[in-house]
């Protein structure tokens with residue numbers, strides 16, 4: 001089973017981000033106590049007590065003090081059996097980490113870091129309102145390697161306004177030079193409720209053309225492929241099969257429990273969405289209630305969820321699973337749509353597994369939606 005913790009605090013708001021977080025840290029200690037309480041209340045949500053992966057995401061989990069992190073880890077150990085080989089990931093920003101902190105994290109059992117670097121180009125970092133510099137990012141990765149945390153992922157972002165292919169190629173080269181075995185690279189999407197969204201509305205910046213974004217995606221895929229990275233999910237690349245076990249479980253529809261404001265959970269039958277306001281979350285938990293809505297998944301939603309996440313991965317979507325989820329009606333209903341997409345060269349069917357082709361990776365969401373079942 002898989003555990004996720006949403007740590008809803010950041011030092012400052014990045015201009016592109018629409019995740020749930022607060023830049024006021026005054027409630028951090030209380031939040032940790034309430035998350036421990038939620039974990040306790042939710043301990044029977046999933047049918048297993050054995051933990052395979054733990055993921056601290058956010059927000060900025062590296063804002064937790066090592067003491068706060070140990071409180072959360074102790075609560076997990078109290079309620080569950082954490083398997084010795086469990087993957088324990090912490091998302092971190094470079095400016096929060098130092099060698100002593102990294103050493104403590106490693107001693108606490110954190111064995112994977114996902115470091116939010118985004119770019120090695122300082123003007124881009126400032127443009128995005130990132131708090132760290134390119135040099136801090138490099139030092140942080142090297143220090144993590146020195147203390148023995150070698151399962152490292154770094155996040156990069158492409159298709160930034162004011163970028164060009166030379167800067168993007170330089171970003172990728174610098175990431176590769178650090179010797180990490182996992183890279184997550186995301187295309188910037190400008191969300192309306194962000195600073196970038198506001199700037200687009202005021203015509204302060206121009207949104208990026210699809211063609212430019214597609215060219216940068218192609219540069220990314222070719223550069224990483226030539227260095228032995230496997231694109232095991234549209235935005236995730238790994239060397240030597242250093243896949244994120246936590247995210248892979250999520251993409252393969254394995255049950256997980258999410259703790260904290262805005263976290264989601266999935267138990268195979270329904271999804272559970274926790275409220276995305278820190279104050280309301282703390283208030284509800286202080287009264288021993290969990291402020292969440294539960295959505296029972298219909299047959300159509302289960303099929304469409306599987307298509308949306310599965311098609312983006314190396315594992316693709318198995319016809320057998322689609323048939324099982326749809327009570328055997330999927331293929332008779334959707335075969336014609338599949339053939340139409342296949343003619344465009346975007347999808348293939350091999351050994352009863354649907355997978356995107358290279359060309360199809362540029363249209364992943366569109367392909368999935370064309371294969372969706374309708375009620």
Ligand code: SF4
Pocket residue numbers: 009010011012013014017018019021058059060093116
């Ligand atoms: S990108 Fe990360 S650090 Fe920046 S505001 Fe969003 S959650 Fe916080």
